[in-house]
Amino acid sequence: MSTSIDFLLWVRGPGFDIALFIFVVGVLIRLLEVVILGRKPDYSEPRGAELGAGLLTLVTRTAPEGGSFKRSPFTVVGGYIWHIGFLVSLFLFVPHIELIDSVLGIRWPGIASNLVDAISAVTIVTLVAMLFSRLTHPVKRFLSGPEDYLTWLVTFLPMLTGYLAYHRMIDPYPLVLGLHILSVELLMVLFPFTKLMHAFTFIIARWYNGAMAGRRGVQS
């Protein structure tokens, strides 16, 4: 008998194992191959410290930058909204914290489910608006390739299915919960092989920019 429960059991069992394997192994390979490659030794005498400057750019490059905000306020504001909304729904929804605890053994307090609900609704709308702007703005459209649309889709699907599951909008519930988990598995599988990797590499890149400048004693 093939039921929605069978489907849920598959995505929660073997499906999750496969996705977890590809995600963790893929991310580690991609990070380690960059880190191990290293950089040429710099024999010049350092004129400043790397650490402080590196940490500083981690913060400054994450904060909004005036120039680009003036040029394209929508992209900047929309980008912040959905990134923060996505992270809040991912890390502060109690059922997700339970999952993280079961994988990593660490936990933190969550926030009210209906607050997460409101934030996800805003995030979903923003993601749709961002896609719309990408499709209609001539420059953005010109700059976008298939990978951009693919990464948009695999980011959007977990939000959408999560929203549908929370509101139990598809019957029976095991089906919609299974679809939600499956969409996350899709995200996990594609993650290491697409620009989604920036969720990890941004730390290296931002730190390196500052550290390099710090060593040379210049402002970053």
Add this chain to the structure above:
Amino acid sequence: MADDRKKLSMTLGESLRQQGVSRRGFLKYCAATASMMALPPTMVPAIAQALEKAKRPSVIWLSFQECTGCTESLTRSHSPSVENLIFDHISLDYHHTLQVASGDAAEAAREAAMHENEGKYIVVVDGSIPLANPGYSAIAGISNLQMLEETVAGAAAVVAVGSCAAFGGLPHANPNPTGAVSVGEIIKDKPVVNVSGCPPIPTVITGVLAHFLTFGSLPELDALGRPMVFFGQSIHDRCYRRPFYDKGLFAETFDDEGARKGWCLFRLGCKGPMTYNACATAKWNQGTSWPVESGHGCLGCSEPDFWDAGGFYNALSIPDSDLTRKTGYVVGAGVALGAVAGALNRSTRAKAAAKHETVTIEDLDKKS
């Protein structure tokens, strides 16, 4: 037996009057039946009319690979109750746990009931059917499969009572040593109603029988063959702890502050969100309480394969496997493969550096 025969030809109205049930009592019974079948009170007159004329249907109850919990649940229905009334008014012709007759006499009763009520009787089944080897479960030398097929052949409808009969249940749990299957996997040519639950709520079992008795037809079913009236909504949708779920207030242990305040049991493994059953409204033990009200999460007992759906005390959002151990292995594998990839990159770079030929200005001059 002869008395039974006479009762069988009587309508329910006649039989009730004979037992001294007043009109008022009868209407009360009809109202209870309506609420049991989750029908609006406006249906009471129609129910009264239908029941007045209803004949006592013959019921044959078959028990296969089961724990008798379903029968226990049914007989624990409080008394005097709607359930008892109904059971006074169906003719339970075969039930090897409850009947007095045994051995050949019991089987003879089953055959007689089948014969006399050809095409009209109801078969109730509890327990799953082993297909791996007929010898795993047999009654009076007849394998479960054979008895089921034989008995159902002349039935009007089949009611699979309990999660074992409805979905395979515990015997079907991984690795399913007996090759257990549900009734619905064998019976394809008769209507099968799944009254799942481990055990099912007594009023739900009797509600389905009451529906058949009243309307002569089976209630509307969901995708898993369960009556919509009882299984149409999830535990979570009807749970009185739901406001705490929405506010993000969860008990984290069975005796913490949250547990004492009656907060949501999701973190303690409650499977209410994925489970469709009537516990939150019908309740258990004569309407006293139900699992979540007593402080324990729902196990998901009315859903297929709930035994295989991970630990009862794991939150629904947690995948089923031993994740911490697996994550350890996967991280190990990732680090090893990453190191290999890094080493390959370094060697590519070293080779490129080695192959690099230095070009001087003289060389360029020469060439041009």
